[in-house]
Amino acid sequence: MAVRADDAGLHKKLVWLTFFRVVSVTVLLGGAAAVAWDDERGLAAAGPIFGLVIVTYAASIAAGLLLRAGRSGEWLAPLAWAHVAADVALAAAVAGLTGGAESVFVFMYSLGIVSGAILLYRRGAVAALGLAVAAQVVVVIAAGPARVPYTLLFVQASAFAVTAVLASYLSEQLRSTGERLAARESDLAAITALHESIVESVTSGLVTLDTAGCITFINRAGEQMTGLARRDAVGRPAHRWFAAFHTDEPRGETDLDTAYGARLRIGYSSFRLLGRGGTPIGTAIIFQDLTDLRAMEDRVARTQRLADLGRVAAGLAHELRNPLASMMGAVELLARTVADSPEDARLLGIVQREGGRLATLVSDFLEYARPRAPRRVACDLSAVVADTLDAFANDPAAQRVEVRRALEPAPASCDPDQIRQVLWNLLVNAAHAARGRLEGADERALAGTVRVTCAPSAAGGARLEVEDDGPGIPAADRHRLFTPFFTTRQGGTGLGLATVHAIVDAHGGVVAVESEPGRGARFVVQLPPAPRAVAAETR
Numbered sequence: 001m002a003v004r005a006d007d008a009g010l011h012k013k014l015v016w017l018t019f020f021r022v023v024s025v026t027v028l029l030g031g032a033a034a035v036a037w038d039d040e041r042g043l044a045a046a047g048p049i050f051g052l053v054i055v056t057y058a059a060s061i062a063a064g065l066l067l068r069a070g071r072s073g074e075w076l077a078p079l080a081w082a083h084v085a086a087d088v089a090l091a092a093a094v095a096g097l098t099g100g101a102e103s104v105f106v107f108m109y110s111l112g113i114v115s116g117a118i119l120l121y122r123r124g125a126v127a128a129l130g131l132a133v134a135a136q137v138v139v140v141i142a143a144g145p146a147r148v149p150y151t152l153l154f155v156q157a158s159a160f161a162v163t164a165v166l167a168s169y170l171s172e173q174l175r176s177t178g179e180r181l182a183a184r185e186s187d188l189a190a191i192t193a194l195h196e197s198i199v200e201s202v203t204s205g206l207v208t209l210d211t212a213g214c215i216t217f218i219n220r221a222g223e224q225m226t227g228l229a230r231r232d233a234v235g236r237p238a239h240r241w242f243a244a245f246h247t248d249e250p251r252g253e254t255d256l257d258t259a260y261g262a263r264l265r266i267g268y269s270s271f272r273l274l275g276r277g278g279t280p281i282g283t284a285i286i287f288q289d290l291t292d293l294r295a296m297e298d299r300v301a302r303t304q305r306l307a308d309l310g311r312v313a314a315g316l317a318h319e320l321r322n323p324l325a326s327m328m329g330a331v332e333l334l335a336r337t338v339a340d341s342p343e344d345a346r347l348l349g350i351v352q353r354e355g356g357r358l359a360t361l362v363s364d365f366l367e368y369a370r371p372r373a374p375r376r377v378a379c380d381l382s383a384v385v386a387d388t389l390d391a392f393a394n395d396p397a398a399q400r401v402e403v404r405r406a407l408e409p410a411p412a413s414c415d416p417d418q419i420r421q422v423l424w425n426l427l428v429n430a431a432h433a434a435r436g437r438l439e440g441a442d443e444r445a446l447a448g449t450v451r452v453t454c455a456p457s458a459a460g461g462a463r464l465e466v467e468d469d470g471p472g473i474p475a476a477d478r479h480r481l482f483t484p485f486f487t488t489r490q491g492g493t494g495l496g497l498a499t500v501h502a503i504v505d506a507h508g509g510v511v512a513v514e515s516e517p518g519r520g521a522r523f524v525v526q527l528p529p530a531p532r533a534v535a536a537e538t539r
Helices: 005-038 043-069 076-097 108-143 150-201 220-226 291-337 342-369 381-392 416-436 496-506 532-538
Strands: 205-209 215-218 251-257 263-274 280-289 377-380 401-407 411-414 448-456 462-468 510-515 521-527
Touching: 005 043, 005 076, 005 108, 043 076, 076 108, 108 150, 205 220, 215 220, 220 280, 263 291, 291 342, 291 496, 377 381, 381 401, 381 411, 381 416, 381 448, 381 462, 401 416, 411 416, 416 448, 416 462, 416 496, 416 521, 496 510, 496 521
Parallel strands: 401 448
Antiparallel strands: 205 215, 205 280, 251 263, 263 280, 377 411, 448 462, 462 521, 510 521
């Protein structure tokens, strides 16, 4: 059950006043016993006082157990009234046993009045005042009606009244102040909750640093983006994870290595946090993941280049393919007439070889510039990969290269012929890279290793990897790998990887490269899950 604020406050005050009663009775025990001892009644009067103390202890213990049993309930207010009445009754009993109107313990009535004001504010103070005056009159009259000290009784009643007025005024002021403070705390809690909700709900990462460069806060989006837990990051130096952020620059972009091993392209803005008087108290950094955006920009740029090339492809085919075919036919006829001339035969062989290479270049270019739409069928990608690897084993490019395979069944919806073309181009590049690491070695020696992996993707679809142990790809060349006519291999056309990218993109997939100089390269092809329409057609 929820505890109301009023109940919680009254419960707390009852606990403290019960504890105070026990302490005060313990302190007054010695004084009361001393007074009773000096009185002519001697030890006979000490018995009732000790009995009163025992009763007070028992009542306080009972009240304490009752308060410990719960913090709310309808019994709290009656218990508070009982507490006020018990304090007044205790004061009356002690005064009656130690001299009546002339007792030195008459001040205990004032404690009861103050207790009433603390517990029940003005109502408690007025009620305690009435009980105190009535109880003292009874005590004085019981001591001897013939000698009632009216003047002293009036003075004592006046003192009780003054105590009640002051105590009730202070208690009401305290209550008013408490209510205003509670309202301010409620407003502050609401503002704080709103601030936290806004900060935690934004999709951008937010991290704040103190003047020493240590992290003081990171929001939920920042945790998800970086892989850092707030409990592990707060209080730690920011340069451990955010060293690439230049906080002296208002805006920038950088690469961020996350805690889960990914590398993100991050755009960030930083600004100073100022306290009162404009004193710097730290720095705030807002950052966004631009990885997908930059990848999309690259895809858009490649698509634009593809569109530009597509517009000139028809003209290129008309202007080159037909004249080239005529030239090759004429050269073949000419070769038959010069068979007896070795030198002429050699020259014509060069023309035929270079003409064939030019024809291949034109065909590759047209395949890249105007790829046909994939004819998707449901298949096991690992079977397509296995067939391609078996055929590649007999290709001259595979000589002196060990091809290792790790194939798992990977259901996919794709064009098998186009995927074979993708894998073949990747295998040719990987084989040349593997052989390139041992240039000048024994021609019979094994030059390198190519590893091919096929498996279902964790995100759905299928994943194909082709990795070599060659010299790797320089960082400056990686962003141009899929650009048409860019090649680092002697004799290459620069269209193999461009065609790979075009085919994978037509399938709705992604091709990426991972490489470090001296540690080879890995090309990763991700094919998406089959669309529902295609999946339905194949069932």
